[in-house]
Amino acid sequence: MAEQSESDDRTEEPTARRLQKAREDGQVARSIELPAAGVTLGAIAFLFFAGSNLTERLADGFASAFVFDRKVLESPSLLPGMLLSRLADGLILVSPIFLITIAVAVLASSALGGLNFSSKLLEPKFDKLNPLNGFKRMFGLKAGVELAKAIAKFLVVGVLLVWVLIDNISTLSSLGAMSIEPALAQTGELITRSALIITFGLVLIALFDVPYQYFDFMKRMRMSHQEIKDEMKDMEGRPEVRAQIRKRQREIATRKMISKVKDADVVITNPDHFSVALSYDPTSDGAPILIAKGVDHLAFRIRDEAKKHGVQIFEAAPLARSLYYTTELDSVVPEELYVPVAQVIAYVFSLSSVRPGGAPMQRPNPRVPSGMRFDVDGQREAL
Numbered sequence: 001m002a003e004q005s006e007s008d009d010r011t012e013e014p015t016a017r018r019l020q021k022a023r024e025d026g027q028v029a030r031s032i033e034l035p036a037a038g039v040t041l042g043a044i045a046f047l048f049f050a051g052s053n054l055t056e057r058l059a060d061g062f063a064s065a066f067v068f069d070r071k072v073l074e075s076p077s078l079l080p081g082m083l084l085s086r087l088a089d090g091l092i093l094v095s096p097i098f099l100i101t102i103a104v105a106v107l108a109s110s111a112l113g114g115l116n117f118s119s120k121l122l123e124p125k126f127d128k129l130n131p132l133n134g135f136k137r138m139f140g141l142k143a144g145v146e147l148a149k150a151i152a153k154f155l156v157v158g159v160l161l162v163w164v165l166i167d168n169i170s171t172l173s174s175l176g177a178m179s180i181e182p183a184l185a186q187t188g189e190l191i192t193r194s195a196l197i198i199t200f201g202l203v204l205i206a207l208f209d210v211p212y213q214y215f216d217f218m219k220r221m222r223m224s225h226q227e228i229k230d231e232m233k234d235m236e237g238r239p240e241v242r243a244q245i246r247k248r249q250r251e252i253a254t255r256k257m258i259s260k261v262k263d264a265d266v267v268i269t270n271p272d273h274f275s276v277a278l279s280y281d282p283t284s285d286g287a288p289i290l291i292a293k294g295v296d297h298l299a300f301r302i303r304d305e306a307k308k309h310g311v312q313i314f315e316a317a318p319l320a321r322s323l324y325y326t327t328e329l330d331s332v333v334p335e336e337l338y339v340p341v342a343q344v345i346a347y348v349f350s351l352s353s354v355r356p357g358g359a360p361m362q363r364p365n366p367r368v369p370s371g372m373r374f375d376v377d378g379q380r381e382a383l
Contacts, residue, residue: 012228014221022221028113029217033149033209037202038108039101044199046097047192057093112210149209156201164194254298257329260291261302262309266348270317273376274324275299277306280345287332288341293324312348318368325374340366
């Protein structure tokens, strides 16, 4: 009952880390029916394209094997060498089909779960020696499904074989009366046709087995809510994961900040290091708000974004440093900087309101109060 309750609690899809850990333990989705169908198809394809040539060469080999040189007859010690030579010729002749079936078997086996090599599969598992666990495997759902597949495979293959034998009974009866070459050719054709028919049954079983094995594997990998929470806590506790999370958070915050530059009224800069973007609503009673700031590379990004959207850029190094070190994002500027900031904003607004032929407002030289001055390292300058 406890195991049933635990299985019922696992209702969540497995995480990527869960699947990776299972893969490291050698647990992947596998279908034994897929390689069986693939190997048979590969063998049939080879016989289809090279079958006639193969049977002709086999016939020649058989025929030559029954021709003995007088030297061999007079020297029986030469017979083992002759036998080994004939065996080597036969192995070379059929080696292509062996290589093809091996390659197809590997590819078909890895088609569902991929290639996976795990040394943990070689470790002894003493829980499998427990008779109770053995009975559970024997009478469980998975064992029932495997038994049903075995019976279905036996029935399908058996019925097809019987049908092929009945359909070709006359051909089989006439093989004994044929010479070796046509008999082998006829046998090869019969084997190819029979294997093709049987393969249809194996492919049909594989088409049902592959999705079932994937579904069964994903079901066994399901997790409970508590397992997901524990995994998240474990991952967040790792330094490299925390570092990646912080990096991702900074990237998101930076993109969000840069996107606000288009709404700024002015970007105050220090040509070498600092950029701060200010927004001011003249219809409100509030002070200007700092909506973006950055140093070095980020400062250049802010300036480029401002140029892209036609935001005025005002160079004032002491004021840019002071705003950068004293004002947080989305906060109003300090009261001590109201006057220099007001001078800059008034100048920027005057540029947009100059009429044709009119003279623009004289560019101000905002002075930062002595107690609000900072150097490039963020240290307050001495009074």
